[in-house]
Amino acid sequence: MTIDSIEVLFQQELKDLYDAEKRLTKAIPKMAKAAGSDELKTALTEHLEQTKNQVQRLEQVFEIVGVKAQAKACPGMKGIIEEGEEVIERDAEDTFADLGLVGAARRVEHYEMAGYRSLIALAEAMGQDQARELLEETLEEEQEADRRLEELGQQLLEQVSQAGDEDEEEDEDDEEVEEDEEEEQPAPARRGK
Ligand code: FE
Ligand code: ZN
Ligand code: FE
Numbered sequence: 001m002t003i004d005s006i007e008v009l010f011q012q013e014l015k016d017l018y019d020a021e022k023r024l025t026k027a028i029p030k031m032a033k034a035a036g037s038d039e040l041k042t043a044l045t046e047h048l049e050q051t052k053n054q055v056q057r058l059e060q061v062f063e064i065v066g067v068k069a070q071a072k073a074c075p076g077m078k079g080i081i082e083e084g085e086e087v088i089e090r091d092a093e094d095t096f097a098d099l100g101l102v103g104a105a106r107r108v109e110h111y112e113m114a115g116y117r118s119l120i121a122l123a124e125a126m127g128q129d130q131a132r133e134l135l136e137e138t139l140e141e142e143q144e145a146d147r148r149l150e151e152l153g154q155q156l157l158e159q160v161s162q163a164g165d166e167d168e169e170e171d172e173d174d175e176e177v178e179e180d181e182e183e184e185q186p187a188p189a190r191r192g193k
Pocket of ligand 1: 021024051112128142
């Protein structure tokens with residue numbers, strides 16, 4: 001189909017995101033199952049419930065614009081999910097495995113956010129306020145999921161850094177460690193946006 005209007009472009013991108021979200025309802029449970037930390041498992045499981053709701057929201061958008069809800073294969077999300085599967089399968093110790101999962105899950109969220117932002121801009125240009133509002137609700141959930149994953153990742157990273165510090169300090173003189181404690185407190189790792 002020739003894309004010759006904002007409406008047709010919107011439909012194409014809507015079908016792509018619909019496919020992406022549907023794939024995720026099958027992929028997120030595998031990631032949740034692979035998560036070692038309870039917090040990560042909970043975050044992923046809760047986002048799975050949101051994702052199911054996001055699929056329904058897209059179906060509402062199809063209805064609003066008068067198009068039959070239909071998925072068009074999204075190779076981008078397929079690839080990101082495949083990378084997530086590789087992360088699950090690779091040999092990694094507990095916290096490192098979880099950190100890898102956080103990275104994989106955040107790749108999913110960022111790809112979705114880019115998709116929703118494009119779709120929102122098109123809906124706005126079309127004057128489709130109701131559709132735009134629904135898409136914005138989902139975008140907000142994706143952003144929140146990403147923020148939560150970022151925080152979890154920071155906590156996991158602190159855990160592995162502290163474990164590393166303890167190993168190093170094992171042979172050191174206890175008194176000396178106490179004296180320097182104030183200065184030696186590592187600042188919590190913060191990554192830029
Ligand atoms: Fe989503
Ligand atoms: Zn896609
Ligand atoms: Fe998401």
